[in-house]
Amino acid sequence: MSNLIAYINNQQWQELQQWCAEHDVLEIVDELYRLNSAELAIAFRMLPKDLALEVFESMDPTLQSSLISSLRDVQIRDLIEELDPDDRVRLIDELPAKLAKEVLEGLSPHERKLTSILLGYPEESVGRAMSPEFVALKQTMTAPEALDKVRRLGRAAENIYMLPVTNESLVLLGVISLRELVLAKADTVIGDIMTTDVYFTRVDEDQEKAARLVQEADLIALPVVDMENRLVGILTFDDAMEILEHEHTEDIALGGASKPLEMPYLSASVSYIARSRALWLLVLILAATLSINVLNYFEESLEAVVTLALFIPLLIDTGGNVGSQSSTLIVRAMAVNEVRISDFLKVIFRETQVGLLLGAMLAVIALLPISMIFDPRIAMVLSLSLVTICLIAAITGAALPMVANRVGIDPAVVSAPIITTLVDATGLVIYFLIANAILGI
Amino acid sequence: MSNLIAYINNQQWQELQQWCAEHDVLEIVDELYRLNSAELAIAFRMLPKDLALEVFESMDPTLQSSLISSLRDVQIRDLIEELDPDDRVRLIDELPAKLAKEVLEGLSPHERKLTSILLGYPEESVGRAMSPEFVALKQTMTAPEALDKVRRLGRAAENIYMLPVTNESLVLLGVISLRELVLAKADTVIGDIMTTDVYFTRVDEDQEKAARLVQEADLIALPVVDMENRLVGILTFDDAMEILEHEHTEDIALGGASKPLEMPYLSASVSYIARSRALWLLVLILAATLSINVLNYFEESLEAVVTLALFIPLLIDTGGNVGSQSSTLIVRAMAVNEVRISDFLKVIFRETQVGLLLGAMLAVIALLPISMIFDPRIAMVLSLSLVTICLIAAITGAALPMVANRVGIDPAVVSAPIITTLVDATGLVIYFLIANAILGI
Numbered sequence: 045m046s047n048l049i050a051y052i053n054n055q056q057w058q059e060l061q062q063w064c065a066e067h068d069v070l071e072i073v074d075e076l077y078r079l080n081s082a083e084l085a086i087a088f089r090m091l092p093k094d095l096a097l098e099v100f101e102s103m104d105p106t107l108q109s110s111l112i113s114s115l116r117d118v119q120i121r122d123l124i125e126e127l128d129p130d131d132r133v134r135l136i137d138e139l140p141a142k143l144a145k146e147v148l149e150g151l152s153p154h155e156r157k158l159t160s161i162l163l164g165y166p167e168e169s170v171g172r173a174m175s176p177e178f179v180a181l182k183q184t185m186t187a188p189e190a191l192d193k194v195r196r197l198g199r200a201a202e203n204i205y206m207l208p209v210t211n212e213s214l215v216l217l218g219v220i221s222l223r224e225l226v227l228a229k230a231d232t233v234i235g236d237i238m239t240t241d242v243y244f245t246r247v248d249e250d251q252e253k254a255a256r257l258v259q260e261a262d263l264i265a266l267p268v269v270d271m272e273n274r275l276v277g278i279l280t281f282d283d284a285m286e287i288l289e290h291e292h293t294e295d296i297a298l299g300g301a302s303k304p305l306e307m308p309y310l311s312a313s314v315s316y317i318a319r320s321r322a323l324w325l326l327v328l329i330l331a332a333t334l335s336i337n338v339l340n341y342f343e344e345s346l347e348a349v350v351t352l353a354l355f356i357p358l359l360i361d362t363g364g365n366v367g368s369q370s371s372t373l374i375v376r377a378m379a380v381n382e383v384r385i386s387d388f389l390k391v392i393f394r395e396t397q398v399g400l401l402l403g404a405m406l407a408v409i410a411l412l413p414i415s416m417i418f419d420p421r422i423a424m425v426l427s428l429s430l431v432t433i434c435l436i437a438a439i440t441g442a443a444l445p446m447v448a449n450r451v452g453i454d455p456a457v458v459s460a461p462i463i464t465t466l467v468d469a470t471g472l473v474i475y476f477l478i479a480n481a482i483l484g485i
Numbered sequence: 486m487s488n489l490i491a492y493i494n495n496q497q498w499q500e501l502q503q504w505c506a507e508h509d510v511l512e513i514v515d516e517l518y519r520l521n522s523a524e525l526a527i528a529f530r531m532l533p534k535d536l537a538l539e540v541f542e543s544m545d546p547t548l549q550s551s552l553i554s555s556l557r558d559v560q561i562r563d564l565i566e567e568l569d570p571d572d573r574v575r576l577i578d579e580l581p582a583k584l585a586k587e588v589l590e591g592l593s594p595h596e597r598k599l600t601s602i603l604l605g606y607p608e609e610s611v612g613r614a615m616s617p618e619f620v621a622l623k624q625t626m627t628a629p630e631a632l633d634k635v636r637r638l639g640r641a642a643e644n645i646y647m648l649p650v651t652n653e654s655l656v657l658l659g660v661i662s663l664r665e666l667v668l669a670k671a672d673t674v675i676g677d678i679m680t681t682d683v684y685f686t687r688v689d690e691d692q693e694k695a696a697r698l699v700q701e702a703d704l705i706a707l708p709v710v711d712m713e714n715r716l717v718g719i720l721t722f723d724d725a726m727e728i729l730e731h732e733h734t735e736d737i738a739l740g741g742a743s744k745p746l747e748m749p750y751l752s753a754s755v756s757y758i759a760r761s762r763a764l765w766l767l768v769l770i771l772a773a774t775l776s777i778n779v780l781n782y783f784e785e786s787l788e789a790v791v792t793l794a795l796f797i798p799l800l801i802d803t804g805g806n807v808g809s810q811s812s813t814l815i816v817r818a819m820a821v822n823e824v825r826i827s828d829f830l831k832v833i834f835r836e837t838q839v840g841l842l843l844g845a846m847l848a849v850i851a852l853l854p855i856s857m858i859f860d861p862r863i864a865m866v867l868s869l870s871l872v873t874i875c876l877i878a879a880i881t882g883a884a885l886p887m888v889a890n891r892v893g894i895d896p897a898v899v900s901a902p903i904i905t906t907l908v909d910a911t912g913l914v915i916y917f918l919i920a921n922a923i924l925g926i
């Protein structure tokens with residue numbers, strides 16, 4: 045058991061504060077992520093005020109929200125006032141509507157205005173994640189004038205390493221990095237040294253796409269503009285990293301057939317974990333009843349040759365594995381934009397070849413040992429089924445995520461588990477058709 | 486077909502150069518990732534020299550390496566000379582030994598020295614990924630003196646936003662951000678405004694751990710020190726993002742039962758893709774023969790009640806799904822350090838409850854419809870098996886990755902596919918034991 049929990053259970057407040065003093069913020073947050081919500085509320089109350097702010101900033105919005113629900117008081121109001129506007133929006137999204145309203149009303153007018161603007165943008169859009177506090181320069185400024193403006197206004201901005209250059213109507217003209225500005229000679233004019241061929245994004249663009257651009261182009265911040273190309277904010281690299289991490293957690297959970305947990309594993313209650321997994325299990329078990337129908341249809345063949353049943357798990361596992369391989373490769377390749385929907389036929393052609401190659405390999409390997417133990421005709425049935433199932437699994441595994449993407453469904457949703465279940469039923473039909481033909485039943 | 490391929494196939498070089506002039510580097514790299522290696526070499530030759538450097542820098546080391554192997558000439562030597570030392574090391578890691586030696590020898594003495602130092606660190610260590618070019622300050626400097634040093638030496642450094650402060654022996658004393666330096670008053674001394682309670686990492690630390698620290702603490706760069714706490718480099722946020730992306734791709738591929746592809750999907754040959762997937766399939770099909778043995782052992786029961794065979798796919802799919810859910814949740818929770826090995830018993834206790842809850846839910850749902858269509862005793866067998874299989878699957882799915890981690894195996898390796906296969910055989914044993922008991926066969 046970690047020390048923190050022991051201190052709380054034994055009400056050793058001095059030891060708790062001592063422990064916090066000896067560890068850095070990330071270590072403290074790590075420990076807090078291992079507490080349940082009641083323990084968390086107590087531990088948080090015991091933090092010194094300055095530390096509480098740092099810790100609060102580092103926490104996930106879901107945990108911040110659970111804290112606020114249990115500790116409604118002035119201290120919390122101060123904490124929320126100190127958050128960056130984009131972090132505050134993420135927190136408010138997590139809060140129950142009534143509490144969200146209270147929180148907004150408790151803000152100072154300036155911070156409330158900044159927050160309300162961000163809340164006006166659609167969910168999952170860059171507008172919700174960007175920082176509206178930036179320092180914009182004019183092209184006519186000299187380097188020292190610009191540096192002077194940065195010095196005057198820089199304290200409030202979230203990031204001053206990427207400095208956008210705009211005209212009087214705030215239309216984005218270019219950017220200059222603080223690095224270039226610092227390294228520039230005194231008589232240089234911003235318009236002469238700014239980069240005009242810049243990456244930027246629209247405020248209603250998808251967060252993940254914008255974050256991926258930040259990552260691929262190694263940007264420290266990405267300018268965000270509205271429909272008239274007026275600068276409305278910047279997406280900083282740390283917010284981009286957080287968005288990508290969140291997407292990864294989501295994709296991984298979906299690949300493992302569950303809804304992503306919105307909080308750390310140990311902080312989540314058992315019933316919450318079970319609920320986040322139940323829906324997918326139900327969908328999948330419903331889909332699996334297809335295989336009952338297939339086997340029921342072929343029950344006579346099964347009665348005639350019970351040995352056929354022995355290979356059912358191996359066949360459906362292999363089909364599932366080949367399908368999972370294809371779908372994970374394609375889902376990932378689409379996520380990083382290496383494969384697009386227009387490549388559909390090319391991908392299917394490749395997966396056809398890969399499926400046939402893999403199936404043939406497995407068929408050849410299975411043929412001899414199975415012939416020696418069972419009827420050689422059964423070995424023949426098995427080998428032919430392996431080739432066909434691998435072929436179908438590879439094609440289905442690649443095609444389904446692409447089709448899903450085309451019709452606007454997250455490809456990760458139709459990944460491994462769904463494909464496994466679908467390939468099962470098809471694989472069994474093929475197996476029994478081949479068996480009936482070769483064994484003459 | 487993309488324009489680029491068409492231009493290459495039709496030898497329309499002017500159109501190709503025109504196209505490149507109209508698109509930015511990331512778009513060009515995106516297109517190059519869709520070419521096979523011969524097309525890539527031709528397309529690359531046609532790029533104007535400046536653009537070629539930018540494109541080369543943005544490419545994966547594997548693709549850089551395939552390019553170098555096909556184009557050994559002076560142009561390539563210049564490209565390698567221009568790379569950052571850490572990017573160059575990643576490229577050299579990918580090259581065949583003989584070519585790597587040639588590349589190293591072709592470098593200027595200064596760049597060769599920087600590269601050799603990085604190459605001395607173990608693979609996967611921070612040392613390989615860090616940048617050895619940084620600007621270090623002294624605590625006695627005033628803010629203007631420090632800014633002056635940054636101006637003098639900043640051009641060569643990869644990142645000047647995080648400025649380490651060291652003593653004469655280069656021992657790390659603290660850091661100061663360029664932001665703080667720019668915003669500081671003129672008479673401020675660095676020692677007074679630097680942060681002394683800083684995050685840093687040892688040069689032999691695992692890359693992924695260091696990258697995760699950069700991400701969690703929102704750092705722009707992380708100081709890297711040797712055993713004597715002397716500063717040897719910095720790990721910048723963009724390199725950290727790249728390391729994390731690479732890990733994600735690897736984890737996702739392993740979760741889908743294949744080795745990660747080391748190059749973009751469309752650039753990889755069909756036989757390369759098949760080979761990267763074959764080994765895992767073989768391991769899994771070998772493991773799946775366990776289920777043949779189990780079913781063979783219970784063949785008499787199967788002959789007595791063929792109906793039992795109908796539910797085999799549903800049972801093993803469900804076991805596989807519950808096991809995948811647990812393993813993906815735990816693998817992810819361990820990756821982001823929300824769960825540690827010391828939590829083993831706590832995790833198992835939680836998964837026991839989750840497995841029972843999920844199993845009970847599925848059992849209740851299955852009971853009525855199955856009783857109506859088949860013998861109610863069969864429905865009973867199925868329901869009891871569902872509860873037990875979900876329980877075992879949840880525990881195995883959570884335990885195995887933790888055990889793997891404990892003995893030094895990447896937990897992602899024992900994720901969904903392996904667990905599915907293992908749970909299959911156990912699940913079948915349970916199913917037939919319950920069936921024998923209830924049906925009295």
